[in-house]
Amino acid sequence: xxxxxxLSSILSPDRVSTTTADRDHHGRDWGTPPEEAAPPDVVVxxxxxxxxxAVLAAATERDIPVTPxxxxxxxxxxxxxxxGGISLxxxxxxxxxxxxxxxxxxxxxxxxxxxxVDEAVAAHGLFFPPLPTSADMATVGGxxxxxxxxxxxxxxxxxxxxxxEVEVVLADGSVLxxxxxxxxSSSGYNIRDLIVGSEGTxxxxxRATLALAGRPEQTRVGRVTFSTLADATDAAADIVGSGVxxxxxxxxxxxxxxxxxxxxxxxxxxxxxxFLEFQADHGVDEEVDFCRAVLAAHDPTTVVLGEEAxxxxxxxxxxxxxxxxxxxxxxxxxxxxxxxxxxxGSFSTLLERIRALSERHDIPIPTFGHAGDGNVHFxxxxxxxxxxxxxxxxxxxxxxxxxxxxxxxxxxxEHGIGRGKRGFLRTEHGDTGVRAMEAIKDALDPTxxxxxxxxxx
Amino acid sequence: xxxxxxLSSILSPDRVSTTTADRDHHGRDWGTPPEEAAPPDVVVxxxxxxxxxAVLAAATERDIPVTPxxxxxxxxxxxxxxxGGISLxxxxxxxxxxxxxxxxxxxxxxxxxxxxVDEAVAAHGLFFPPLPTSADMATVGGxxxxxxxxxxxxxxxxxxxxxxEVEVVLADGSVLxxxxxxxxSSSGYNIRDLIVGSEGTxxxxxRATLALAGRPEQTRVGRVTFSTLADATDAAADIVGSGVxxxxxxxxxxxxxxxxxxxxxxxxxxxxxxFLEFQADHGVDEEVDFCRAVLAAHDPTTVVLGEEAxxxxxxxxxxxxxxxxxxxxxxxxxxxxxxxxxxxGSFSTLLERIRALSERHDIPIPTFGHAGDGNVHFxxxxxxxxxxxxxxxxxxxxxxxxxxxxxxxxxxxEHGIGRGKRGFLRTEHGDTGVRAMEAIKDALDPTxxxxxxxxxx
Numbered sequence: 001x002x003x004x005x006x007l008s009s010i011l012s013p014d015r016v017s018t019t020t021a022d023r024d025h026h027g028r029d030w031g032t033p034p035e036e037a038a039p040p041d042v043v044v045x046x047x048x049x050x051x052x053x054a055v056l057a058a059a060t061e062r063d064i065p066v067t068p069x070x071x072x073x074x075x076x077x078x079x080x081x082x083x084g085g086i087s088l089x090x091x092x093x094x095x096x097x098x099x100x101x102x103x104x105x106x107x108x109x110x111x112x113x114x115x116x117v118d119e120a121v122a123a124h125g126l127f128f129p130p131l132p133t134s135a136d137m138a139t140v141g142g143x144x145x146x147x148x149x150x151x152x153x154x155x156x157x158x159x160x161x162x163x164x165e166v167e168v169v170l171a172d173g174s175v176l177x178x179x180x181x182x183x184x185s186s187s188g189y190n191i192r193d194l195i196v197g198s199e200g201t202x203x204x205x206x207r208a209t210l211a212l213a214g215r216p217e218q219t220r221v222g223r224v225t226f227s228t229l230a231d232a233t234d235a236a237a238d239i240v241g242s243g244v245x246x247x248x249x250x251x252x253x254x255x256x257x258x259x260x261x262x263x264x265x266x267x268x269x270x271x272x273x274x275f276l277e278f279q280a281d282h283g284v285d286e287e288v289d290f291c292r293a294v295l296a297a298h299d300p301t302t303v304v305l306g307e308e309a310x311x312x313x314x315x316x317x318x319x320x321x322x323x324x325x326x327x328x329x330x331x332x333x334x335x336x337x338x339x340x341x342x343x344x345g346s347f348s349t350l351l352e353r354i355r356a357l358s359e360r361h362d363i364p365i366p367t368f369g370h371a372g373d374g375n376v377h378f379x380x381x382x383x384x385x386x387x388x389x390x391x392x393x394x395x396x397x398x399x400x401x402x403x404x405x406x407x408x409x410x411x412x413x414e415h416g417i418g419r420g421k422r423g424f425l426r427t428e429h430g431d432t433g434v435r436a437m438e439a440i441k442d443a444l445d446p447t448x449x450x451x452x453x454x455x456x457x
Numbered sequence: 458x459x460x461x462x463x464l465s466s467i468l469s470p471d472r473v474s475t476t477t478a479d480r481d482h483h484g485r486d487w488g489t490p491p492e493e494a495a496p497p498d499v500v501v502x503x504x505x506x507x508x509x510x511a512v513l514a515a516a517t518e519r520d521i522p523v524t525p526x527x528x529x530x531x532x533x534x535x536x537x538x539x540x541g542g543i544s545l546x547x548x549x550x551x552x553x554x555x556x557x558x559x560x561x562x563x564x565x566x567x568x569x570x571x572x573x574v575d576e577a578v579a580a581h582g583l584f585f586p587p588l589p590t591s592a593d594m595a596t597v598g599g600x601x602x603x604x605x606x607x608x609x610x611x612x613x614x615x616x617x618x619x620x621x622e623v624e625v626v627l628a629d630g631s632v633l634x635x636x637x638x639x640x641x642s643s644s645g646y647n648i649r650d651l652i653v654g655s656e657g658t659x660x661x662x663x664r665a666t667l668a669l670a671g672r673p674e675q676t677r678v679g680r681v682t683f684s685t686l687a688d689a690t691d692a693a694a695d696i697v698g699s700g701v702x703x704x705x706x707x708x709x710x711x712x713x714x715x716x717x718x719x720x721x722x723x724x725x726x727x728x729x730x731x732f733l734e735f736q737a738d739h740g741v742d743e744e745v746d747f748c749r750a751v752l753a754a755h756d757p758t759t760v761v762l763g764e765e766a767x768x769x770x771x772x773x774x775x776x777x778x779x780x781x782x783x784x785x786x787x788x789x790x791x792x793x794x795x796x797x798x799x800x801x802g803s804f805s806t807l808l809e810r811i812r813a814l815s816e817r818h819d820i821p822i823p824t825f826g827h828a829g830d831g832n833v834h835f836x837x838x839x840x841x842x843x844x845x846x847x848x849x850x851x852x853x854x855x856x857x858x859x860x861x862x863x864x865x866x867x868x869x870x871e872h873g874i875g876r877g878k879r880g881f882l883r884t885e886h887g888d889t890g891v892r893a894m895e896a897i898k899d900a901l902d903p904t905x906x907x908x909x910x911x912x913x914x
Contacts, residue, residue, distance in 0.1 A: 161614075182866040184610060196647065197647055425644070
């Protein structure tokens with residue numbers, strides 16, 4: 001048990017807690033099954049960079065682990081303090097510091113929720129494009145820590161592509177500013193992009209300058225269904241490869257469609273379906289027509305697009321999917337709900353292999369996600385009380401992730417490695433790659449204070 | 458003098474040279490004045506990753522510096538071997554390894570020239586968007602080392618934004634692959650983007666997978682002249698801020714226009730001028746019209762855009778500019794021809810300050826460059842035999858770069874720090890930032906073998 005008196009001398013005592021409720025809340029995330037919860041010894045809520053710095057310096061001196069935490073919406077245990085110690089809750093650092101429309105930039109504290117960024121800039125005709133689906137809850141700090149992304153990443157890129165500058169507190173309490181507010185830079189090592197995606201293991205982001213895009217004047221949506229999964233994935237690749245200016249290309253497979261229909265009493269065709277969105281200042285209908293021509297080569301069975309989709313909430317099923325999956329099999333749990341991303345030309349192959357694994361082992365695996373990025377989300381659904389089935393499902397899960405890596409892809413498209421995918425780091429990056437990462441960790445956090453037990457095998 | 462016998466046991470002897478001609482060629486770049494040339498002791502031309510690895514391992518063992526070199530088109534002395542040792546010339550590793558149109562990717566060796574990337578993929582309807590102006594000569598390896606960019610960066614981003622995966626040889630000879638061929642990733646530390654822009658000080662890129670974009674079907678160009686510099690820079694910011702889909706917004710100031718007119722006998726109005734390019738698959742003329750409306754608020758004196766510009770090579774003056782500057786004052790030399798980038802909203806301020814410095818000290822400073830990125834190129838022109846004038850010019854140059862940093866920008870938008878801008882690294886990144894960079898350097902190249910004397914103050 002950590003002696004926490006030193007924390008109450010840094011922060012006001014009401015911002016230091018060892019209650020069971022607070023510790024439990026900080027011991028899990030969206031992806032943590034009950035038996036893997038790992039509460040911290042103490043939770044603290046700093047309100048400034050100086051307080052974060054003081055906590056880190058004191059913890060490093062005392063060799064106490066510190067794990068940053070905010071909304072807890074991760075799914076790989078990224079913010080779960082597996083070695084105990086201090087959970088550094090950043091949700092009280094939730095101020096929008098400045099909007100600079102002339103630079104198309106915003107400065108925020110890390111606890112600002114994604115949706116609040118959009119709200120703060122909407123009046124200026126701007127928006128923050130890479131928001132994840134969880135943006136109503138997920139914080140900027142967490143999005144940066146995992147290099148999150150969302151449905152519009154196919155057009156606009158990842159969160160990391162929109163981070164201009166970060167203020168970061170290192171484990172020893174020193175504070176650095178990485179990146180620049182200029183749109184481009186070739187000045188020294190790119191520490192900013194090293195911090196992005198490092199899951200709080202190298203430093204704690206205490207302020208971020210984000211770039212913004214002009215809010216497009218026109219939006220069109222659509223939903224296109226296919227007979228086969230291969231038709232749907234080929235169509236997704238063709239849409240992107242043909243240069244259609246599309247702002248979202250999301251796949252929902254037949255099983256996922258069935259789950260959604262059951263959950264919201266919808267009448268989605270129970271076949272592979274692409275959800276599409278187009279955004280532009282001009283010519284959006286020309287773009288929809290161009291997309292329609294591309295789609296025609298892939299034998300769609302139903303096309304609801306542009307004009308036809310107006311007035312209908314065609315995207316509702318996609319939004320409800322995560323909840324629908326959880327509700328469909330009350331006796332099964334998603335084993336490591338995960339994501340894998342591959343080069344676009346291999347997306348069909350990946351989906352086919354997942355389906356083959358599902359059929360061979362008779363395990364339901366709904367697949368859905370960001371088809372335009374070659375990024376699939378999947379749930380390996382299994383009865384957690386059936387040990388043999390769990391063993392098989394574990395192997396299937398490993399097979400899927402390894403297949404993604406073998407296809408030239410990555411073990412995680414947008415959720416990070418956390419503790420859940422540590423076993424794949426070496427498979428993807430090799431001994432030399434992992435050694436280089438370890439050397440960087442040692443260089444910036446020699447005492448291993450920050451978020452221990454994550455990322456590394 | 459380095460004992461080079463060990464090199465001839467690694468490479469065939471015809472690929473190891475100590476001739477004066479070879480050493481001189483590798484002792485300078487485009488930005489090196491004669492008195493700052495620094496020839497290596499020996500030049501080697503490896504032809505494979507294995508050979509690069511063997512050279513690096515042997516050099517590290519012997520404590521001999523190794524400086525990667527290719528086209529020598531840098532302007533900050535990035536590839537000049539200031540501590541002697543080995544110049545590692547990568548121009549023989551110039552094979553296009555594979556084009557994968559289904560992934561919109563190409564694999565190349567580092568010595569492949571930028572323009573050759575475009576040539577290799579044109580038949581597939583693809584192109585590599587961030588090529589710099591020097592792409593006819595500059596190599597992919599050099600572009601990655603400096604995180605280069607070009608006129609289309611305003612729409613498409615920097616070279617680093619298009620690098621998917623790099624094979625890198627570290628100083629000890631070990632080989633790692635950083636990044637992924639997937640379009641997105643949250644898997645471990647982003648070593649790829651750490652290598653990008655590290656100027657060969659952390660590792661040597663021996664293979665790169667680059668992403669490609671669809672070659673747009675429609676292109677329109679134009680040239681717009683203004684009475685005042687403020688009108689031109691405000692217009693540039695407004696074009697970008699209004700979300701015009703523009704693929705290039707380049708500024709040429711009045712002095713630069715005069716230089717170009719003298720050089721190519723053109724009749725460019727000798728006032729601040731924006732060069733514009735629009736590229737799209739659809740609706741490009743609508744976009745030109747939208748831009749025309751945005752421009753109208755900034756009192757342009759001459760607008761040659763879209764239809765009016767058809768058939769005329771309106772961009773020729775911009776292309777000839779670098780040579781025109783060199784030719785205009787035969788008795789003056791550009792002191793540290795350089796670039797600085799600032800947030801878009803501060804671009805006007807930066808340009809006004811440069812003009813004020815020029816007038817106050819009576820030193821001609823032509824300014825031009827990527828106005829849409831807030832990135833200016835400038836030449837502080839001075840008689841190199843006049844010591845007092847050189848001193849003043851040095852101070853003016855320092856003032857310009859420091860002003861850029863003070864405005865929230867960066868000491869280098871696209872050329873790197875090299876040896877020329879080491880003095881600004883601490884100004885921009887602070888003590889903690891520089892210390893973090895040094896720690897990373899020590900972590901990946903503990904013997905300091907790679908390109909010593911660069912980047913760090």
